[in-house]
Amino acid sequence: MVDMSVALGGARLPNPLMTASGCAANGKELHRFFDVADLGAFVTKSVMAQARSGRGTPRMAETPSGMLNSIGLQGPGISAFVEQDLAWLKGVGARPLVSIAGSSSGEFADVAAALRSSDAFDAVVGVEVNISCPNVADRGLVFACDPLASAKVVALVREQLPRDMPVFAKLSPDVTDIVSVASACVRAGASGLTMINTLLGMVIDTDRMRPQLGGVTGGLSGPGIRPVAVRAIWQVRAAMFAGRFPTVPIIGAGGVRTGRDALELVAAGASAVQVGTATFNDPRAPMRVLQELETLLDAKGYAAFTEVVAAAHQR
Ligand SMILES: Cc1cc2nc3c(=O)[nH]c(=O)nc-3n(C[C@H](O)[C@H](O)[C@H](O)COP(=O)(O)O)c2cc1C
Numbered sequence: 250m251v252d253m254s255v256a257l258g259g260a261r262l263p264n265p266l267m268t269a270s271g272c273a274a275n276g277k278e279l280h281r282f283f284d285v286a287d288l289g290a291f292v293t294k295s296v297m298a299q300a301r302s303g304r305g306t307p308r309m310a311e312t313p314s315g316m317l318n319s320i321g322l323q324g325p326g327i328s329a330f331v332e333q334d335l336a337w338l339k340g341v342g343a344r345p346l347v348s349i350a351g352s353s354s355g356e357f358a359d360v361a362a363a364l365r366s367s368d369a370f371d372a373v374v375g376v377e378v379n380i381s382c383p384n385v386a387d388r389g390l391v392f393a394c395d396p397l398a399s400a401k402v403v404a405l406v407r408e409q410l411p412r413d414m415p416v417f418a419k420l421s422p423d424v425t426d427i428v429s430v431a432s433a434c435v436r437a438g439a440s441g442l443t444m445i446n447t448l449l450g451m452v453i454d455t456d457r458m459r460p461q462l463g464g465v466t467g468g469l470s471g472p473g474i475r476p477v478a479v480r481a482i483w484q485v486r487a488a489m490f491a492g493r494f495p496t497v498p499i500i501g502a503g504g505v506r507t508g509r510d511a512l513e514l515v516a517a518g519a520s521a522v523q524v525g526t527a528t529f530n531d532p533r534a535p536m537r538v539l540q541e542l543e544t545l546l547d548a549k550g551y552a553a554f555t556e557v558v559a560a561a562h563q564r
Contacts, residue, residue: 275337
């Protein structure tokens with residue numbers, strides 16, 4: 250038996266496997282396939298201040314080794330989310346990692362404040378800040394593409410939450426220098442980082458000679474992006490080792506389908522792993538990946554999961 254437990258910015262989790270935001274709604278659907286309380290954490294769909302219907306259809310397109318989505322941030326808004334979804338997750342004993350979003354830095358702060366004052370807040374193990382949203386005040390420039398804008402959001406969210414509540418900044422790979430964004434977020438008070446969100450892509454329907462997605466562009470996810478996730482995690486973890494900014498835990502995401510895929514992200518420096526797109530064709534994927542990872546670590550002679558975090562950096 251391998252000790253799979255992990256501490257993430259103060260939260261103690263029984264194992265490092267999580268859902269990825271937006272790929273498992275808010276838990277009820279997956280709970281028919283396995284007990285969501287068995288996950289290290291359940292990451293909820295990014296929630297904004299008000300209810301939103303998302304982008305126009307079609308909102309999904311297949312690609313050779315992944316998919317493109319332009320769901321947009323569809324959701325019930327923070328009030329309905331805390332009353333219905335968060336209360337339900339607390340009721341079944343899950344460990345919710347709540348993903349929040351905003352179209353202005355003030356909206357992120359408002360969502361964090363509303364979350365804090367909710368009845369089920371005591372069940373929350375962390376807040377993931379989805380900074381891959383367009384900033385309406387800055388010509389729609391995505392917060393995560395700018396270190397200063399990212400840091401401002403993280404600092405405002407941090408102010409709204411108790412000091413011991415872990416805050417994870419979720420980074421976009423669509424930047425020239427992900428280390429500078431990671432550094433800005435950590436210096437602004439992030440207790441950890443989640444990497445990576447989807448890559449911006451586009452598919453053209455060559456029969457209709459039009460963009461295939463209603464929203465024109467979309468986020469690329471699935472196996473094809475795994476090397477990008479491994480590279481991003483590696484670069485950020487290497488910068489921490491080099492002392493460029495304080496070491497904080499990284500949650501890895503991007504194209505994980507098997508325990509071996511998860512191990513790749515972990516060896517690059519991730520202390521936890523999220524499974525997103527794989528859940529669409531195998532709803533049990535996060536728990537299967539956990540079992541496969543544990544079996545693999547056992548076969549390699551590891552006694553504890555934490556021993557293998559960032560192991561590929563050792564020379
Ligand atoms: C349909 C869909 C919806 C998503 N919605 C969100 C979201 O609301 N917030 C967020 O931070 N990431 C969202 N993501 C990104 C995933 O959480 C994850 O970072 C990304 O898909 C890479 O992991 P994967 O290859 O395992 O899917 C979404 C991804 C997909 C495919």
